[in-house]
Amino acid sequence: MRPILAPANPKQLPKDGGTRVEVKLKKDPSKRGGLLFPGIYGGQISLERLVAAVAPTLNVEIVVRATDVPTPIAKPGDWMLMSEDAIVGRLNPQRKLSEDKEGERSFIRPLTDSAGQVVGRAFIAPDRYTWQADGGWVTVSGLRANQLRNVQGVLLGEADTASRDVATPLADAAALAAWATEQANIVASHVLDDERQAKTAEIVLEFGGDPGDLKIIKWGADWLSRDEFVSRLQMSRRLLINFDGEFSYDEDADDIHPKEFRQYFRQSDGVAYTLKFDGAVLKGSSGSWPKTSNRPENWADSNVATLLRSLISDVWGDLVDHTGEFGIVGTVHSDEIHREVQVYTVTELDADAF
Secondary structure (H helix, E strand, C coil): CCCCCCCCHHHHHHCCCCCCCCCCCCCCCCCCCCCEEEEEEECCCHHHHHHHHHHHCCCCCEEECCCCCCCCECCCHHHHCCCHHHHHHHHHHCCCCCCCCCCCCCEEEEEECCCEEEEEEEEEECEEEEEEECEEEEEEEEEEEEEECCEEEEEEEEEEECCCCEEEEECCCCHHHHHHHHHHHHHHHHHHCCCHHHHHHHHCCCCCCCCCCEEEEECCCCCEEEHHHHHHCCCCCCCEEECCCCCCCCCCCCCCCCCHHHHHEEECCEECCCCCCCCCCEEEEEEEECCCCCCCCCCCCCCHHHHHHHHHHHCCCCCCCEEEEEEEEEEEEEEEEEEEEEEECCHHHHHHCC
């Protein structure tokens, strides 16, 4: 709700001028369920950290007086100089702050607009849960608006609503693509977790960036980057692929115990899968953001799935045979595991070109 403004009478004017806002709380903020106890879990946070989280990029100095001694908590433009851990800590008041200085493996990078002005500092961080966003924030005039998915940090934005609780980031498509491509290079160089790399690739493509050397598909026992996938395609004639995520236990199809499947499933060498991961950053009634030009033609496809289909077509040609099949995708001990997969096979006509 926006404030209703009216002329003040002399008794209402602040003695020292300026602006004063008063908020009456229904509950004691220091007790559970109060303002300083956000969410169901976690303990009490300080008023200083709460105010800093609400106004992470405000272009004025902020001082909080919770006791007799005022505490400075933010200065104009300080978010552009803070370490990665410090800026994430400001945005997430329940997060434990680290006193470590920014190291060589800091992933956070600035984003600029067409005029070269800094309009954000952020890094790609795939969400842990699908049902809630746990990323950074878009801010409007210094105050936080809507929360980001899969990205940590701050993006400056323009308000889409009168209440300023929904905003669109200011960074343009070219800046977003360049930033995402740089993120791909950083993650590929410093992150060993193949699944995190694959999720990062999905987000990079969402921004219109180049995934570079990030792992994007698991073929047999190996996670492969784009170039590695192309090389293996050139040496192969048939591929069974699942675009809907890794293979998991199916009580209707498997005659084994779920624990056995989790522990002993071995994927066949000629079978591949991509993770089923949503790389969207902002979602609302008007659609998702960013609206890049390389959206999947098939609404059910991920960005990575679209890229892989294109690579298969480029390497094997338009005459490659594509069907669906309930095929063997692996084994648990001596038991064969069957799943619905997409099958790509090079026809005899195309085989002569290899």
